[in-house]
Amino acid sequence: MTEDESENGDLTDLLSETRILLPGAQMLSAFLIILPFNGGFAQIDHTEKLLFLATFFFSLTSLVLLSAPAIQHRLLRPLKDRARFKHVATRQVVAGAFTLAIALVLGTELVISEVFGATVGLIMAALMASLILCAWWLLPLYLKRRF
8 A cells, every 4th residue: 555545544534533523513512502492591500501601612612623624625625735634634633522522521510410410410520521531532542552
C-alpha cells in the first residue's frame, strides 16, 4: 500500500468515525432543544437552567466540531495537503468528542438530579464522567502503549 493510499484510508476512517459520534450528539441536542418548551421547564430553579444552558451549549459545540471535517472535506476538494487536513480534522473530532463528553456528563446531572435529587445527580454524573474518561481516553492510551 502506498503512502497516499494509506493517507486516503486514514481520512476515510476519520470521516466514518464522525458518522458514529454525530447521531449521539444530534439526539442529545434534539432532546435539549425541546426541553424548554415543556411546561415543567419553567418550574426548574435558576441553577438548573444554567446547567441546561451549559449542556445545550456543549452539545451544539460538539455537533459543529464533529461535522466540521466532513463539510471542510467537501469544500476543500480536491485536497492539496491530505496530511495537514487529516491532522486538523483529527483535532476537531477529538475536541468534538470532548465537548460531547462534557454535555453527556452535564446532561446526566441535569436529568438524574431532577428525578432523584442533587446528591444522586452528582454521583451519577461523576460515574458517567469516569466511564467516559476510562472508555474514551484512558483505555486507548493504554492500548496504544501496550500494543
